Amino acid sequence: MKPGWWLRIAVPGALVVLALAGAGVALWRDAHRQVTLASCPQLPHTCRIALDGNDVQLSFDGTPSALQPFTLRIVTPPAHAVHARFAMRDMDMGDIRYRLLSDDGRHWQSRVILPVCVSGRHDWVLTLEIDGVPVQIPFSA
Numbered sequence: 138m139k140p141g142w143w144l145r146i147a148v149p150g151a152l153v154v155l156a157l158a159g160a161g162v163a164l165w166r167d168a169h170r171q172v173t174l175a176s177c178p179q180l181p182h183t184c185r186i187a188l189d190g191n192d193v194q195l196s197f198d199g200t201p202s203a204l205q206p207f208t209l210r211i212v213t214p215p216a217h218a219v220h221a222r223f224a225m226r227d228m229d230m231g232d233i234r235y236r237l238l239s240d241d242g243r244h245w246q247s248r249v250i251l252p253v254c255v256s257g258r259h260d261w262v263l264t265l266e267i268d269g270v271p272v273q274i275p276f277s278a
Contacts, residue, residue, distance in 0.1 A: 172264075173272040180276045181207075188272050195265070201278040203253045211237060211245040213267055219245040220266040225258055226275075251278060 177184035181197035191214045198208040211219055219237040224230045230252045237245035251261065263274045 177274045203251045215242045222264045
């Protein structure tokens, strides 16, 4: 065997181990991320919540109903990305994630749809992620 043959095996192997370790850390961090719970009894009308000491406003353009599109509007301090998910507690509704759009980094919106709940429940949880910081907002529709 040629000298240094072990380097051709060890270096790629070490890179694979480092990549797997990095992915494991990212998954652990996401699984242990602190989620803020906010109260927003005024929904669908404009509601204000405090998130990390900042005022965030959210509203719907009407009363949400399953399979009926409506507009979700968010006003934040300057942000890079805002995403939304709708779910019910202890019920798998699939993982539909909406990316809200903004022209100025403060005013965000998206047309969204509540999934159908075959059990007839009306207790929803909106999870907003503003620059990766999650906040859950329970509401009824």
